[in-house]
Structures are given as structure tokens and as C-alpha cells.
Amino acid sequence: MLGIRLHPQDHMSRPPTTLTHHWNITAGYRSPDGVRKKVYLVNDLFPGPTIECRSGDRLVIHVTNSLDSREGVSIHWHGLGMRNAINMDGAVGFTQCAIATDKTFVYDFVVDLEQAGTFWWHAHSQVERGDGMYGGLVVHKPVDFKSEGKGPGYKDEVLFLVGDWYHRSAEEVLGWYTSVRGFGNEPVPDSMLINGRGTFDCSMAAPARPVECVNIGRNQFPGLLTPDLMNTTTRLRLVNVGSLAGFTIQISSAKLTPLTVDSGFSITGAAPDSVGIIYPGERVDLLLTWDDTSPATSPRLHISLDPEHYTNSALRPNQSFPMFPVSSNIPTPPPSPASMIRNHFDLSSATSRHPISLPEAAQQTILLYTKTQKLSISANHPQGFMNRTSWSPQSAPLLSLPRSAWDENQLIPYIPSDAWVDIVINNLDDGSHPFHLHGYSFYVLASHRSENGWGSYNPYSTSGASSIAPVMNLRNPVKKDTVSVPRRGYVVIRLKADNEGIWMLHCHVLFHQGSGMAMGIHVGGDERHAGVDLGAREFCESA
Known part of the structure; x- marks a missing residue:
């Protein structure tokens, strides 16, 4: 399988x-x-x-x-x-x-x-x-x-690594995205893979970008599960390993009960027909249970890509894959996007299965704005920014350098050990940005998407739309390590700074990170970072 x-x-x-x-x-x-x-x-x-x-x-x-x-x-x-x-x-x-x-x-x-x-x-x-x-x-x-005195309630566990796929190299795609000729448009993927396999219709390839292609027949694609898992309860572990696109999933003739997100944090949710949107870097565990009635067609996994910015004529945004080895005498229905919203579980509204005890207020608040900009000082090449900083790595890692040696491309606010911290991430772009924080999981207290205006939130502002404080969920917030910041909106996340180090925070859209949409947090220790990691420096010198 x-x-x-x-x-x-x-x-x-x-x-x-x-x-x-x-x-x-x-x-x-x-x-x-x-x-x-x-x-x-x-x-x-x-x-x-x-x-x-x-x-x-x-x-x-x-x-x-x-x-x-x-x-x-x-x-x-x-x-x-x-x-x-x-x-x-x-x-x-x-x-x-x-x-x-x-x-x-x-x-x-x-x-x-x-x-x-x-x-x-x-x-x-x-x-x-x-x-x-x-x-x-x-x-x-x-x-x-x-x-x-009891087992987990399911027979097997199966891992699906799902993601978009480009037929050009990622380096070439990044080069186009950050060039003037790309106009800052998102590089739309060509295809979709599950555990390294997919199907592309060779006739859909763009004439201006020829590919060496062989059509994969319906009976050539392996089933996602073996027949012995039919009509049994299975835990599905899904990871979005893609570069750009979020996706929603549905399995015909089955229900998908949400169990956990990201690093195993339990969430509440009934058994819907579809679950999403799962953005790059995010994970969700689902309990797969089959309908009581035998399906008239072969069960299939339907995947629908988030339609935020897709204009590639070669890309089929709705695709399906056989759950079991295909039998030639069983009809296969085409993917049906409409059926995916009949009974849908929106992951952005997930809450913790268990009550959470959080302080009423954080001891420190970090305010961030993220945006892709084309500036004349950079010859109009698109760059990702966090506040006014576009990240790029130095020749040596920050772990091996004192803060005084960090250059102007490093936005690294300091946080004292064991402090409760709120981070407000405002997204000024027209597309969502899934942000991943290394070294930490955090509580998502608020998330907002605006259909008009910038939709920003500034806890330090005293007037205007940005001063309107959201309702913070301090009772049962979901805990994650990767969170999607909605287009022209924001998220408020809270963490306890109990893991010392210099941890990266970045957009997990590969080309946004590659164009500078990244920063870090420096937790605990000496704010000057005078005690550098000599081992990291020595490895650089040996390389």
C-alpha cells in the first residue's frame, strides 16, 4: 500500500x-x-x-x-x-x-x-x-x-505525507518568485503527491514549459490502504509537506473524527465529511471510520487545494486517490468539491479537548507585521519582511556569535526566562502565511481575517480599528507549533518562555521563507549572548 x-x-x-x-x-x-x-x-x-x-x-x-x-x-x-x-x-x-x-x-x-x-x-x-x-x-x-484495561480504539495507524509539487526545481521556482518578472505573484504548483506518488495529466502540461511525462493509468496507482483495513477503524496521521498550498480532505463512504493537531494536542470535533484547511507544516490526526452501508463505488481520498491564488492551467486543484487497490469493475466517482463542505470541520476553529489554565495577561507582548514588498532599494525584487527586516543568514549561525556581531538582517527580540509572552502576528498580504516557531508550542488565543481594510491588531494603539482588542480564548485554546495567519488578518499566540535558546520563527511557505519572511526569538540567558556555542563555530570552520 x-x-x-x-x-x-x-x-x-x-x-x-x-x-x-x-x-x-x-x-x-x-x-x-x-x-x-x-x-x-x-x-x-x-x-x-x-x-x-x-x-x-x-x-x-x-x-x-x-x-x-x-x-x-x-x-x-x-x-x-x-x-x-x-x-x-x-x-x-x-x-x-x-x-x-x-x-x-x-x-x-x-x-x-x-x-x-x-x-x-x-x-x-x-x-x-x-x-x-x-x-x-x-x-x-x-x-x-x-x-x-483497554486499547486505543483503532486497529492500525497510517501516515500520509501530502503536499503540492512543482515540476521545476525549487531553486528555479524561488528564482522566478524573487525576480522582477514574477511581479510578486505566488508560484502556483503543478501537481500533488501523497507519500511521493501522484498522477499528472500529460496533456495539461504548458507548451511553454515542456516536460518529460508518462501518464499513470488508473490501475497503476496503488491503494492508500490494504484491503484488510476496509471496514476497520484506522488512525490517519496527515502532514502537509508542501511548499505553498493548504488543502482540505474527504474520504468517500467514511467519517473523519479529528483527534489531535500538530505535536499531538487533543482537540474536540464531531465526525465530519471533510477536514481542513491543513497548511504547510501543519499536521492533523484523524480517526477513520467507514459508513455502515457498503459503498457502491470504490472509496477514494479527495483532496481540494486552498483556492487562494491558483491560476496554473496545468494544476487540477481537486484530485482523488484510491483508498484501496483499484478494481476495474468498480466505478470511480470524480472528485466533488461541493460535497466537501456539506459537513465540514474547520481546523481554524478547533479548540482544546481539555480545559486550559492560562494567566489573564502576558508579561511581555511582541508586535509583528509581515508582508511581501517590492522596494526600489532592492531593484523591485520581492522580499518577505518581518516588521522592517528581511531575514538572510549570516556566514556563521547566530548560536556561535555574540549579539553584537549579528547584522541588520536579524530581528531577534529578547524574552526573559519563564515569562509568559503574547506574540501578535499581523498579515498585511492578500494570502495566508502559516508560521512555525522552532523549540515551542503555543496557545492560539485569537485569529481574525478581514474582508475589508488591513484587519490588523495593535495592542499598543489607543484609537482606530487596529486598537479593537479581540476576544481572547483563555479557556480552551488550541495548542500548536504551526499556525496560519489569515490574509489581511492576525493571530495572537501565547507561550511560556521556558526553553532557552535562539529559536527561528518563519513562514512555512517555502518561497516566502526563502525571500526573507523569517526572524527569531532569544529566550533566556545573557541578552548580549556573550557565551557563544563554540561547537557550532568549529563545525562551520571544518566545513
């Missing part, structure tokens, strides 16, 4: 241990949706290997860069707190230099005992994630079924 079958029984009842992996990064040509393209391979796999472990495990991953293109690489462990291991976070420019060709870096860290859920790993250097350098990472929660 195409779905990645997980093995919780191998991890949930054992004590913590050390798991060691050896990864060799290369590149090669593949045709994931019928179109030939050069992709990144980890141990000759695309997507890369799936890591399964349990809370408290120590992970030791030896990553060797065997690319012949002289590209540097790094790996980020998306959603993991990396407590006491910030130098293993994999963020080039913040925590490490890229791993040079023919060099090896050993990522060595312990998964927090309090963390369990659906995570993933991906490249965090340049835009290599967009060409396939990613994979799944599932942390199973330790459970003693004997003491609890």
Missing part, C-alpha cells in the same frame, strides 16, 4: 532506548507523478525514511552529504522541542552551518518525555525541502494497556 503503515506496538510498551540511523543524502531522477524530475534521496528513498520512536528515546542520526552539486544540507525536526539540544535543531543561520559535501553531521538528542504525536523532518537549508528532502517522524506515547 502507498500509506506508510506504522508500528506503535514496537514502541508504546518498551522503556526508552537509543535509536541510531545512518542517512546518506544523494539526488537522482524520479517520476513521482509521471513527470521526470531530479529529487533528493535519503538512502535512495523519496520521500526519505520514516522515524518511529517513543517519548524519552534518544535519537542519533548520522547525516552524510553525498551530493555532487556542492550543496550544503541540514535537517530540522519539525515540532520537537529540542530542549537542551538547540544545536541539533538544524536551522541554518540560527543553529548550524550547512553540512558540506562529503561531510557528516551527527544529530544527537533526546525526545522530551512530554512530547508524543505526529512530527516530520525536512531540510532547512536553501529550498531543498521543495524537491523532496523530507520524511515522517512519529513519536508514540507510552501506554500500559494492562493497567488501563
Whole structure:
């Protein structure tokens, strides 16, 4: 089957241990949706290997860069707190230099005992994630079924890595997006993949951009699940591994009960027909239950891309994939976007399954504005900004430099240890921005999208529309590590600054991050950051 079958029984009842992996990064040509393209391979796999472990495990991953293109690489462990291991976070420019060709870096860290859920790993250097350098990472929660007297209520767990796909290299797409000829328009994807497979109609390829393409027949596409999972309850773990687009999902003849989001945080929700929008970097776990009546057609997974800015005639924004191996005598219905909103669960309105105890007010508030701008001082090349700063990495990571050596492209406010902090992120663009904060999960207290005007919120303002304070959810806010900031709107997030380090905060749209829509927070320790990480500096010098 195409779905990645997980093995919780191998991890949930054992004590913590050390798991060691050896990864060799290369590149090669593949045709994931019928179109030939050069992709990144980890141990000759695309997507890369799936890591399964349990809370408290120590992970030791030896990553060797065997690319012949002289590209540097790094790996980020998306959603993991990396407590006491910030130098293993994999963020080039913040925590490490890229791993040079023919060099090896050993990522060595312990998964927090309090963390369990659906995570993933991906490249965090340049835009290599967009060409396939990613994979799944599932942390199973330790459970003693004997003491609890019951199992989890489902038979199997299956991982789906879902995302948009470009037929050009991500570097080429970024070059177009940040050029004058791109006019700041979003680079629309060409296709969609699930666990590295998709179907592209070769006749839809743009004549001006020819591709080497072979149509994948209906009977050639594998089922997402094996037949033994039909009519059984299954936990689906979904990750949006794409570069730009959010998506909504539906499975015909089935219900999808939302269980958790991002790093395993429980949410409330009935069993709807469809769930979304899941933005790049976000995750959601769903309980798949089949309808009582046998379907007249073969069940299919329907995916509808968020229609915010898609004008690519080659892209089919609504696609479907067989849940089970296709039988030639069972009719297959086309995707039906209308059916996806009949009984829909909006992830942006999710709330915690359990009551939350939060302070009435934060001790510090950080006010941010994000926007893509074309300025004459930059020859009208589109750049992403956080407040008035467009980020770009220095030659050495910030972890290895005192604050006095950080340049003007680094927006890194300081937060004292253990302070409760509100971060207000205003989005001045006409498209949403999914923001990911390294090292932390946070509570989403408010989210707003405006249909008129800028829709901003400034807690320091005393007049005008931006001074109108939102109603903060302090009772049952959802907890996340990646949150979509609506177009011409804002989110208010709250966290307790209890994980010291210099942590990156950035838009997870790959080309927005690549054009500078990133910053960081400096939590605890000496504000001057005089005590630099010598190990990070030495690795840069050896590279």
C-alpha cells in the first residue's frame, strides 16, 4: 500500500532506548507523478525514511552529504522541542552551518518525555525541502494497556505525507518568485503527491514549459490502504509537506473524527465529511471510520487545494486517490468539491479537548507585521519582511556569535526566562502565511481575517480599528507549533518562555521563507549572548 503503515506496538510498551540511523543524502531522477524530475534521496528513498520512536528515546542520526552539486544540507525536526539540544535543531543561520559535501553531521538528542504525536523532518537549508528532502517522524506515547484495561480504539495507524509539487526545481521556482518578472505573484504548483506518488495529466502540461511525462493509468496507482483495513477503524496521521498550498480532505463512504493537531494536542470535533484547511507544516490526526452501508463505488481520498491564488492551467486543484487497490469493475466517482463542505470541520476553529489554565495577561507582548514588498532599494525584487527586516543568514549561525556581531538582517527580540509572552502576528498580504516557531508550542488565543481594510491588531494603539482588542480564548485554546495567519488578518499566540535558546520563527511557505519572511526569538540567558556555542563555530570552520 502507498500509506506508510506504522508500528506503535514496537514502541508504546518498551522503556526508552537509543535509536541510531545512518542517512546518506544523494539526488537522482524520479517520476513521482509521471513527470521526470531530479529529487533528493535519503538512502535512495523519496520521500526519505520514516522515524518511529517513543517519548524519552534518544535519537542519533548520522547525516552524510553525498551530493555532487556542492550543496550544503541540514535537517530540522519539525515540532520537537529540542530542549537542551538547540544545536541539533538544524536551522541554518540560527543553529548550524550547512553540512558540506562529503561531510557528516551527527544529530544527537533526546525526545522530551512530554512530547508524543505526529512530527516530520525536512531540510532547512536553501529550498531543498521543495524537491523532496523530507520524511515522517512519529513519536508514540507510552501506554500500559494492562493497567488501563483497554486499547486505543483503532486497529492500525497510517501516515500520509501530502503536499503540492512543482515540476521545476525549487531553486528555479524561488528564482522566478524573487525576480522582477514574477511581479510578486505566488508560484502556483503543478501537481500533488501523497507519500511521493501522484498522477499528472500529460496533456495539461504548458507548451511553454515542456516536460518529460508518462501518464499513470488508473490501475497503476496503488491503494492508500490494504484491503484488510476496509471496514476497520484506522488512525490517519496527515502532514502537509508542501511548499505553498493548504488543502482540505474527504474520504468517500467514511467519517473523519479529528483527534489531535500538530505535536499531538487533543482537540474536540464531531465526525465530519471533510477536514481542513491543513497548511504547510501543519499536521492533523484523524480517526477513520467507514459508513455502515457498503459503498457502491470504490472509496477514494479527495483532496481540494486552498483556492487562494491558483491560476496554473496545468494544476487540477481537486484530485482523488484510491483508498484501496483499484478494481476495474468498480466505478470511480470524480472528485466533488461541493460535497466537501456539506459537513465540514474547520481546523481554524478547533479548540482544546481539555480545559486550559492560562494567566489573564502576558508579561511581555511582541508586535509583528509581515508582508511581501517590492522596494526600489532592492531593484523591485520581492522580499518577505518581518516588521522592517528581511531575514538572510549570516556566514556563521547566530548560536556561535555574540549579539553584537549579528547584522541588520536579524530581528531577534529578547524574552526573559519563564515569562509568559503574547506574540501578535499581523498579515498585511492578500494570502495566508502559516508560521512555525522552532523549540515551542503555543496557545492560539485569537485569529481574525478581514474582508475589508488591513484587519490588523495593535495592542499598543489607543484609537482606530487596529486598537479593537479581540476576544481572547483563555479557556480552551488550541495548542500548536504551526499556525496560519489569515490574509489581511492576525493571530495572537501565547507561550511560556521556558526553553532557552535562539529559536527561528518563519513562514512555512517555502518561497516566502526563502525571500526573507523569517526572524527569531532569544529566550533566556545573557541578552548580549556573550557565551557563544563554540561547537557550532568549529563545525562551520571544518566545513
